[in-house]
Amino acid sequence: MQPQFSPDFAKADGLITCVTVDSSDGEVLMVAYMNEEAFRLTLETGKVHYWSRSRNKLWKKGESSGNMQELVELRVDCDLDAVVVRARQSGPACHEGYKSCFYRTVDADGALVVDREQLMTPEEMYGK
Amino acid sequence: MQPQFSPDFAKADGLITCVTVDSSDGEVLMVAYMNEEAFRLTLETGKVHYWSRSRNKLWKKGESSGNMQELVELRVDCDLDAVVVRARQSGPACHEGYKSCFYRTVDADGALVVDREQLMTPEEMYGK
Numbered sequence: 088m089q090p091q092f093s094p095d096f097a098k099a100d101g102l103i104t105c106v107t108v109d110s111s112d113g114e115v116l117m118v119a120y121m122n123e124e125a126f127r128l129t130l131e132t133g134k135v136h137y138w139s140r141s142r143n144k145l146w147k148k149g150e151s152s153g154n155m156q157e158l159v160e161l162r163v164d165c166d167l168d169a170v171v172v173r174a175r176q177s178g179p180a181c182h183e184g185y186k187s188c189f190y191r192t193v194d195a196d197g198a199l200v201v202d203r204e205q206l207m208t209p210e211e212m213y214g215k
Numbered sequence: 216m217q218p219q220f221s222p223d224f225a226k227a228d229g230l231i232t233c234v235t236v237d238s239s240d241g242e243v244l245m246v247a248y249m250n251e252e253a254f255r256l257t258l259e260t261g262k263v264h265y266w267s268r269s270r271n272k273l274w275k276k277g278e279s280s281g282n283m284q285e286l287v288e289l290r291v292d293c294d295l296d297a298v299v300v301r302a303r304q305s306g307p308a309c310h311e312g313y314k315s316c317f318y319r320t321v322d323a324d325g326a327l328v329v330d331r332e333q334l335m336t337p338e339e340m341y342g343k
Contacts, residue, residue, distance in 0.1 A: 091325045099268075104246050106234050113241045118232050118297040130325065140227075163327060164316040165309050169246040171317045181293050189290040189299045197219045197258065199291060 095167040096123050102138060103168050107180070109187075110159040110173040116180035117188045119146075121170070133158045135174055152212045154178035179206045182213075223295040224251050230266060231296050235308070237315075238287040238301040244308035245316045247274075249298070261286045263302050280340045282306035307334045310341075 094103045102120040109116055121129070125136040125145055135156035139146040149155030156174035163170055181188040183205070190203035222231045230248040237244055249257070253264040253273055263284035267274040277283030284302040291298055309316040311333070318331035 092321075092327050104232055106243055106246060108243065115234055115236065115243065115299050118234060118246075118292060130321070161321045162317040163319050163321065164246060165311050165313075165318070166316075169316075171243050183293050185293075188292040188294075188297075190293070191291050193220075193258070193289045193291065199220050 092163075092167070093123075094126060094163065094170065098168045102140075103170060105137065105170050105172055107135065107156060107172045107174055107176075110175050113173075114187055115189055116174075116176055116186065126170075129158055129172070130161070135172055149177070152178065152182070154180065154212070156180070179212065182209060184208050184212055220291075220295070221251075222249075222254060222291065222298065226296045230268075231298060233265065233298050233300055235263065235284060235300045235302055235304075238303050241301075242315055243317055244302075244304055244314065254298075257286055257300070258289070263300055276308075277305070280306065280310070282308065282340070284308070307340065310337060312336050312340055 096103060101122050105119050105121050107116045108114060119137040120140055122138040125138050128136040135148045135158055137146045137148060154177050156176050158172060158174055160173040161170055179186055184207040185203050185205055191199045191201050194200045224231060229250050233247050233249050235244045236242060247265040248268055250266040253266050256264040263276045263286055265274045265276060282305050284304050286302055288301040289298055307314055312335040313331050313333055319327045319329050322328045
């Protein structure tokens, strides 16, 4: 699948924002970033790729944990600088072992509360 | 509600990424950015505030369209640089008059396809 349009990579230093949601229930799994290569590889291979801002490199999701993301649908926003990726996620999306990176909510007192189940420990995921 | 934790505003020039979802059905409405003031005002007032990167100013959602967002829940990601805001949205979230800014999908040929209903025209929203 070759894109016939181009997202606006120029707006934010070559990156667009990607919200990845679980294709089965719509839950937001993670927020990450794509450069042009990650975007193209995601469409070409059907496996979700990102650009890691912290490691400054192309990042095929699941390359170290094995928990890959299969592209189901790609949606684009009004000004073409963000995408929603609907994906089939195998295992936890979060490196902390939760299904979603958003496993904490802010309670009425403004404190962080974990209200999701940890599926694996990071040690189990990365074999450390 | 005063936050007892602080998101990591330093990572990306003072901004965190905010994914706003409809509290009734979980649909992703928009992706925007918050600086520290927008984050604080969102928690204090219960009305969702952003930082507009294009206009370079604080942006209370709905200030010109009237389509405000009422905060229902705030979730924080593992590395504290992104939030998911669950909000009650009145009217379209998108300035193009759609419920969600993500009203287009990429089809098998890589073309953009509008597959959502336009609720209002921009002229109806902004009275131009």
